[in-house]
Amino acid sequence: MPGKGLRPFTYYLACIAFMACTSCMTFLPEFQGLESPYHGEHRIAAGAYGATNGPSVAGGALFHSVGISDTWEWSTLGSLGLPSLDYSPSESITYSLFTGPKWTNRNNIFGFGLPFGLLVLDEFNQRPSDYTIGEVYPGLLPTLYFRGPENYTGSSNFFIRGEIFSPIPVMSAGYRWTNDSQNFFINTTIGGSLNESVIFSLGTGFFFGR
Numbered sequence: 001m002p003g004k005g006l007r008p009f010t011y012y013l014a015c016i017a018f019m020a021c022t023s024c025m026t027f028l029p030e031f032q033g034l035e036s037p038y039h040g041e042h043r044i045a046a047g048a049y050g051a052t053n054g055p056s057v058a059g060g061a062l063f064h065s066v067g068i069s070d071t072w073e074w075s076t077l078g079s080l081g082l083p084s085l086d087y088s089p090s091e092s093i094t095y096s097l098f099t100g101p102k103w104t105n106r107n108n109i110f111g112f113g114l115p116f117g118l119l120v121l122d123e124f125n126q127r128p129s130d131y132t133i134g135e136v137y138p139g140l141l142p143t144l145y146f147r148g149p150e151n152y153t154g155s156s157n158f159f160i161r162g163e164i165f166s167p168i169p170v171m172s173a174g175y176r177w178t179n180d181s182q183n184f185f186i187n188t189t190i191g192g193s194l195n196e197s198v199i200f201s202l203g204t205g206f207f208f209g210r
Contacts, residue, residue, distance in 0.1 A: 037067035047205015139165035
């Protein structure tokens with residue numbers, strides 16, 4: 001129903017206001033939706049994302065999720081991004097791979113995910129004989145999902161995500177709209193860390209599965 005999700009939206013706005021008063025940045029795209037796949041069902045998504053004033057200005061991502069019960073799923077997200085020119089080292093690319101469980105209540109009102117994995121900043125123009133892996137950051141992505149407004153064009157949800165790396169803690173929040181009939185989604189994210197400016201990112205793509 002269109003009126004549902006207004007209370008989570010209020011919490012979402014409060015979170016955005018808090019982050020706007022700090023100095024921040026964000027690293028990774030968010031391709032996860034609120035509703036979990038059915039038990040044994042697979043969901044696959046692929047798309048692109050871009051960000052302003054952050055380390056990754058453009059990139060692509062692949063996402064896979066499988067339902068392990070009526071309320072639990074296991075999700076995996078891999079991404080490849082190009083950092084901004086003012087980021088050191090300037091000639092580097094960003095890899096990430098995160099996987100973990102997500103729980104959604106039976107009414108699909110809210111959910112919680114806890115992916116874990118690695119973020120790698122790697123030099124782009126290395127010779128094969130001189131190759132060494134770049135900076136590696138293990139981390140967690142605890143994420144809260146809230147149901148958003150629905151209408152004839154599709155459904156939506158809000159999310160609040162922590163990107164807990166060492167030594168780079170990040171906080172972000174966003175909104176995802178899904179055209180259910182065309183399996184198309186768009187998400188927007190704003191957030192960051194305390195030592196960088198606020199950044200805005202946009203992701204889009206297609207998914208297969210519920």
